[in-house]
Amino acid sequence: MTQVVLLSHGGVACALPAAQVVGGLGADVPSIELFGREETQPRRTLVVETPVGRRVVWCEEARFDELDPDAMQPVPPLIASRLNLPHVVGLSGEAGDLRWLVDLARWEEP
Amino acid sequence: MSEGPKGLRISIRWKIVILLGLVVGAITGLDALLVPTRAAEAERHSLRQRSQAAAAMLADSVRPALEFEQSDAAQQGLRAALADPLVLWASVYDQQGQRITAVGDGSPSGRSRVLALTQAESGLVAGLAEVTTEDGNPLGWVGVGLRADGVSERRASTQQTIAIQGVLVAIVGLMIAFWIATQITKSVSEIRLAAERIARGDVDRELQLRPSNDELGDMARSFHRMNERLRELSRAAARVADGDLTGEIGGDGELYASFRQMLQSLRELTTRIASSSESVSSAAAGMFSAVREQQTLATQQTSALEEIRKTLESLSDAARGVAEDASSVRDMSGRTLESSQRMAEHTRLVSAHSERIGEILQLIQDIADRSDLLALNAALEGTKAGEVGRGFSLVAAEMRRLSEHVMDSVRDIRKLVADMRAASHSSVLATEESTKLAKDAASAAVKISDAVRRQQEGTNQAKVAADEVVRAVNESLSGAEDTTASAESLLELSHDLKNTLRAFRTGETA
Numbered sequence: 071m072t073q074v075v076l077l078s079h080g081g082v083a084c085a086l087p088a089a090q091v092v093g094g095l096g097a098d099v100p101s102i103e104l105f106g107r108e109e110t111q112p113r114r115t116l117v118v119e120t121p122v123g124r125r126v127v128w129c130e131e132a133r134f135d136e137l138d139p140d141a142m143q144p145v146p147p148l149i150a151s152r153l154n155l156p157h158v159v160g161l162s163g164e165a166g167d168l169r170w171l172v173d174l175a176r177w178e179e180p
Numbered sequence: 181m182s183e184g185p186k187g188l189r190i191s192i193r194w195k196i197v198i199l200l201g202l203v204v205g206a207i208t209g210l211d212a213l214l215v216p217t218r219a220a221e222a223e224r225h226s227l228r229q230r231s232q233a234a235a236a237m238l239a240d241s242v243r244p245a246l247e248f249e250q251s252d253a254a255q256q257g258l259r260a261a262l263a264d265p266l267v268l269w270a271s272v273y274d275q276q277g278q279r280i281t282a283v284g285d286g287s288p289s290g291r292s293r294v295l296a297l298t299q300a301e302s303g304l305v306a307g308l309a310e311v312t313t314e315d316g317n318p319l320g321w322v323g324v325g326l327r328a329d330g331v332s333e334r335r336a337s338t339q340q341t342i343a344i345q346g347v348l349v350a351i352v353g354l355m356i357a358f359w360i361a362t363q364i365t366k367s368v369s370e371i372r373l374a375a376e377r378i379a380r381g382d383v384d385r386e387l388q389l390r391p392s393n394d395e396l397g398d399m400a401r402s403f404h405r406m407n408e409r410l411r412e413l414s415r416a417a418a419r420v421a422d423g424d425l426t427g428e429i430g431g432d433g434e435l436y437a438s439f440r441q442m443l444q445s446l447r448e449l450t451t452r453i454a455s456s457s458e459s460v461s462s463a464a465a466g467m468f469s470a471v472r473e474q475q476t477l478a479t480q481q482t483s484a485l486e487e488i489r490k491t492l493e494s495l496s497d498a499a500r501g502v503a504e505d506a507s508s509v510r511d512m513s514g515r516t517l518e519s520s521q522r523m524a525e526h527t528r529l530v531s532a533h534s535e536r537i538g539e540i541l542q543l544i545q546d547i548a549d550r551s552d553l554l555a556l557n558a559a560l561e562g563t564k565a566g567e568v569g570r571g572f573s574l575v576a577a578e579m580r581r582l583s584e585h586v587m588d589s590v591r592d593i594r595k596l597v598a599d600m601r602a603a604s605h606s607s608v609l610a611t612e613e614s615t616k617l618a619k620d621a622a623s624a625a626v627k628i629s630d631a632v633r634r635q636q637e638g639t640n641q642a643k644v645a646a647d648e649v650v651r652a653v654n655e656s657l658s659g660a661e662d663t664t665a666s667a668e669s670l671l672e673l674s675h676d677l678k679n680t681l682r683a684f685r686t687g688e689t690a
Contacts, residue, residue, distance in 0.1 A: 073563055075556070088560060088563055091560055093560055094557050095553075096553070114553055133552075134556055134559035134576070134577070
């Protein structure tokens with residue numbers, strides 16, 4: 071099982087590797103936007119430590135959990151080219167819940 | 181039908197017999213009077229000519245005796261005249277008319293007597309002839325008297341014979357006339373009886389008239405034809421009387437034309453009456469239904485008005501109660517106003533408490549949120565600690581679920597508080613409205629008292645009016661009953677008329 075932090079970012083269910091997440095903070099911290107949209111109702115932020123630096127991402131809610139590695143799969147190249155979101159690296163379809171697997175090390179400033 | 185002139189009734193046969201008897205009697209009487217007389221005159225005239233001729237012949241035979249004044253020779257000449265059995269006497273007269281000589285009995289003594297005898301109607305006829313010379317000088321006169329008494333006897337005998345013949349002819353003629361008149365009278369009597377039977381309207385039987393070959397036979401045949409045509413008319417009339425107006429009536433003449441016109445008029449009249457009776461029936465049925473409906477409505481109105489009257493009495497009684505109640509309402513409205521004001525204060529207090537609860541809930545939610553964040557961080561720290569931190573992670577997860585439950589409960593409580601605050605707000609508004617209503621109720625109670633008093637007066641007036649209306653409706657009901665009876669009678673009459681008209685068949689579809 072892979073340990074992850076499940077979060078809801080602007081209503082979109084995402085998952086971050088638990089090893090990258092340092093901890094949670096309040097909402098009053100500058101944070102990044104994963105999908106190029108404005109923040110809706112940020113309640114808290116997550117501090118993520120990546121090889122390229124520390125990132126702070128806002129979310130409505132977050133919790134620690136585990137995902138089945140067999141339920142994970144990479145984003146197909148055609149969809150990845152259309153999404154134009156390099157930090158979205160895969161999908162998890164465990165128990166019918168579709169989640170985007172996000173690697174903030176690949177996040178680029180817009 | 182007039183009975184005819186009053187007086188002695190004499191049959192035609194006797195009239196004919198009497199007329200014929202009078203004619204025969206008159207002819208016989210005239211014959212008995214005139215024929216013998218004229219025969220006697222003719223015979224006397226013949227005798228007179230015969231005496232004239234005898235006198236003339238004797239005048240030639242006695243002329244020489246007179247020229248020579250030989251009276252014996254003259255008497256001798258006269259004796260030849262006595263050879264005629266009709267000659268009674270013969271005499272010779274001189275120029276002065278004195279008798280010179282004579283033969284036979286009864287000769288007149290003078291020529292004037294002989295001249296008178298030639299004109300008289302007696303039992304002898306005399307003839308006178310002048311005796312002249314060859315030169316025409318008068319010598320005297322010769323008179324001859326012939327017996328004429330047989331003329332009168334023959335005249336009397338002839339009259340008797342004619343009278344007897346007349347009587348016999350009259351008897352035979354009267355018998356024949358009586359028989360002919362009887363035959364004529366019999367035929368006329370049969371025709372009369374047939375005419376009377378036709379006059380009585382008995383045209384169904386054949387007429388028993390003998391068709392003789394004369395004018396009476398023609399009349400009988402005409403009566404037969406008339407009877408047949410009248411029988412046809414009678415049968416047509418019977419069909420019409422039976423209601424069958426479909427037949428046709430043939431024949432010429434004004435009577436048949438009038439009958440056909442009458443039949444056509446009857447058809448049209450029947451059709452019009454049928455149509456009119458249908459309309460009358462419909463109208464009567466409609467009127468009957470309308471009157472019945474009106475009667476029913478009037479009855480219902482009476483009941484309703486009775487109810488209204490009772491209701492008005494109840495209203496009047498109720499109004500007194502309402503007036504009393506209105507006074508109570510006014511008092512109660514004052515107390516309600518005080519209660520509403522106290523309730524408003526309490527409601528405002530509840531609203532204030534709800535505000536406070538909201539603040540506390542916000543605090544609890546913040547704590548729960550922080551606990552959730554703390555649980556996340558604790559879980560991450562436990563993960564970093566590896567197997568040692570697993571129990572720590574489990575506690576953190578349990579803590580996170582607890583904080584989630586708390587936040588769910590806070591959301592529920594927040595919702596309830598919001599509902600309570602909304603209810604409090606509504607209660608405040610309701611209380612204010614209630615206060616206003618209480619004030620209005622007190623004011624309205626006063627108005628109600630006044631209104632009820634006026635209503636009582638109006639109710640009493642309405643009750644009096646209702647009584648009047650009830651009386652009027654009862655009178656209308658009485659009139660409606662009469663109208664209903666009339667409508668029923670009219671309906672029955674129209675039905676009777678339709679049933680009667682059904683007996684008539686006009687050949688048209690109804």
